[in-house]
Amino acid sequence: MNSQRKLSYQAIMEVSEGNHGWKSILLDHIGVSRQALNKFLHHRKTDWEHKNDLLTEVVLKTYKDHFQRIGAGKILSHITKEHLLDFEVTYYQVRRVMRSEGISCKSKAKKRSRKDDNDQHEKDNVLNQNFEVEKPNMVWLSDSTQLEFGIKETHKVKLSGILDLCSRKIIGSFISPSETAEAEIAMFKETFEEMGDVHPMVHTDRGPAFTAVSFNKLLDEHKVIRSFSRPGTPYDNSPMESWWSNFKGIWMDSHPRPATLEALIKLVQDGIDYFNNIDRLPTKNGLTPEECWNKAIAK
Template sequence: MNKQHRHAYQAIKEVCQSHHGWETILLEYIGVSRQAYHKSINRKETVWEKQDRTLKKHVKRIYEEHNGSVGAGKILTHLIHENKLGFKLSLKRVRRVMNELNLVCKVRKKKINRKEKEEKYIQDNILDQNFKVTKPNEVWLTDSTQIEYGPNKRYKVRLSGILDLYGRFLLGYIITPTETAEAEMTMFEEVFKNEGDVHPMVHTDRGSAYVANSFNKLLAQHKVSRSMSRPGTPYDNSPMERWWNDFKLRWMDLHPTPATLEELKNLVKEGIDYFNNQDRSDKINGFTPAEYRNKAI
């Protein structure tokens, strides 16, 4: 007996309790014999039907207890945890019962297409490994690297920096637990404040911090042009990568591992000062990066 017939028989039974004689009329109307009707009405409920009726009662109860904010998966979890039914349950069965009861989860978290969202801020590699510049603040490179401190280098933080391609002078840096758009924005805001009205090309990789909406809005406010490394191509940002490499090999690795974060910050500050103001390079005519940059300014 299908669901439609069952509901029709139940309706006829209820109506005929107070209106004798209507049974024949109604059965003829739906095209069912009295024998089939009485056989159906008097039949015993099957085990499956009993389970289904019980399951519907509990599904509806849990749904209402949670103000309709739960779906089939959550309801199944609650039913299994309560362990009151005594028969096997499945997600498919709970979904079917919810459909029959017209119960729909009212809370649906909107799926964010992160790839599509990030692609909005992915730029071409405008710099294209052309690392020759003629003046300060023409091209800025930025990136972050991991540095460690504590016993056995137990603790790890991110060191982000902005490198002026002219003379390889590190304009600013920030140490944070992880690389975030907020940290990069703080660093850039400080550098823009120090450098004044400048509009460099800013080259980055495609990390999540650099494709963030907030980060790119900040750069747009300062009217910079954007360039990004191609995927899996560190050479597109090789001067920045080389700076980090020298900083670690020639400074961090030659000093004892800092025991505390404060010691690490002091060591990083001293190292950046060394590379900006003391380290001379034949690539810039024997000047330090600071001297070379100041000479141009």
């Protein structure tokens, strides 16, 4: 099974767990049939998958038992000498599992000065507030914001978005119960599939969802350049912050609070359509984001 598709199925199950009705909404959102999801859930593991699960379990336990301070070589030695598995295991298999699980040998951390931290944050901020780009899909900004729905009882959800920096057009969005790596993965996966073979710079803040190993593994697969805002510096992502401010202040505040999740989703979709296709940008010679996108593509 395609690893990205499998990741999507897992994300759907994790995001929808304990949230009634979300599974159908998420399936519709990313274009996956319930039949395909059920096939994944009832998939009978192959011999390779079964052995890989056993290996993963043993690697993680051995790694934890030794205070997370041993690498693939030592883990393999423990597996071999202590007969922890009844099938042959190689160094490269152990290393593959460690990479897949996002673990590595932790050496004693060196003391770092505040200057070192600041220097690293400056290096991570590749975008460096350079908000003028010539073509769509060169830089994507992403962030999430909280929305509410319900009349008698207030329910809160997170709206994530991807803003193309050149056109200021929202090219991806996703509503989920909370900001998680799984939600961001689902949004970015759908956007990459829609945009085709593109390799943008992706700039975000340093929230847990955006620094998660699983999320950045997806970005690595698409060969993107990664950029992060400096701590406590929202201006590093100011076009995205400005879009949220307009969306909530102009659009959401001009409409009654939606009574249901379905009504909220419809209101959000209509709002994105308004800002992409109707609202005109003085900073873009009065063009709408869609017009700006098309003009830049045509050059």
